[in-house]
Amino acid sequence: MLSNIHKGIVSLLTLLFVSSATPSAFAQGNIFEGGASNANRSYTFYVLFLDYMSNENSNVIELGIDLKFATEGQVYQVGAMIGNITRAFSYIGPSMLTFFREQANAKGETIRVPMVSADLGKSGTKLVVVVRRQDGRLNAKAMDIDRSNFRDGNVRVVNFSSQEIMSKVGDNSARLSAMQSHDYPVTGKHKKFLVRLAIAAFDGEESYIIENRRFAVRKNGRKLIVLHHSPNKPEKVIYTSFSLPEQSIVSNYSDEEVKDLDKSTLQGVSSYGNPNE
Incomplete structure (x- = not known):
């Protein structure tokens, strides 16, 4: 008999694959x-x-x-x-x-x-x-x-990997081939709210879950999720996400060398280095 955890994983993968198969859910082009x-x-x-x-x-x-x-x-x-x-x-x-x-x-x-x-x-x-x-x-x-093409109030999922991706944000899902993206409109009553985020990949032989959790977004904000192969395990897909700030004047100045950078100032949140990847 399948354990509850195993049943949950199977159910999630089934949901993602089936719900992402409708023609309207297919992603944008290159x-x-x-x-x-x-x-x-x-x-x-x-x-x-x-x-x-x-x-x-x-x-x-x-x-x-x-x-x-x-x-x-x-x-x-x-x-x-x-x-x-x-x-x-x-x-x-x-x-x-x-x-x-x-x-x-x-x-x-x-x-x-x-x-x-x-x-x-x-x-x-x-x-x-x-x-x-x-x-x-x-x-x-x-x-x-x-x-102009990535509008406020959207989460954009980009598949920079070679594997097929199934993603679900809120109530909407999409199937992403390599080098495709999809924008998910999200709404909430509060300035900051949570939506469902579920991502799975198919490596040609089997499917596996990349993410399944509640995901924080800001009202009328824009969030970018970039899926890519793990530098540690290239056969697996992980992701980097970050919120795009309000557009403002950007003042250029040089960064310190990488070895001297303060990691706390980084813009993105990455699943790179996750012990479960």
Whole structure:
């Protein structure tokens, strides 16, 4: 006989798979921006850094990555912790944003060495996902999270993994293929309220639960949940979530190097490092 816990898991997975199968529940299309332009555009961006490089032969524990970018004649440093979302930065320039590191050449001159670039697309607010692959190479893509298409009073779930995802926020559910997203409208009587959050994944052989709990949201706020493969266990999917702040003027200043960052200032809440992942 199945235990109550086992029955609950089976019931939840069944609910997610069945309720997500209706045509109206299928998600939006490709989540990434495209169409590079050399014309100057104005952006606000955040960075999410995911690191899948194997460090089995190294005694060094990587905490994150230091990225530099240039805007309006100034250079700023972004300190991106693994599995967390940075604070907001402002950028004015061509849509192709290039991150670089600075180093001295043979003549002792400071030069910029490109690390990775991301096409930000049209002006607005973006989440730049930077991925360090197992071979050490960097890739970057930008998602549009501007208020013009990610409206107040919504929770957006983004599937940045290769696995099929079933998600339920409140009373609404959706099935998300790889690189798809879905917006869930949420309402409540109070300034801050709780809604049901349930997420499951299918790895090609079996389904497993990622999350099943009550989830805090703010009235007329916007919350982003990004599902991605675990840096510790790439075969499993975890998530990073954060609330988008009210839009305001972003003042640029450089972060400390990653090794010196205060983790309490991080913008995102991640399931990375969860002992149950």
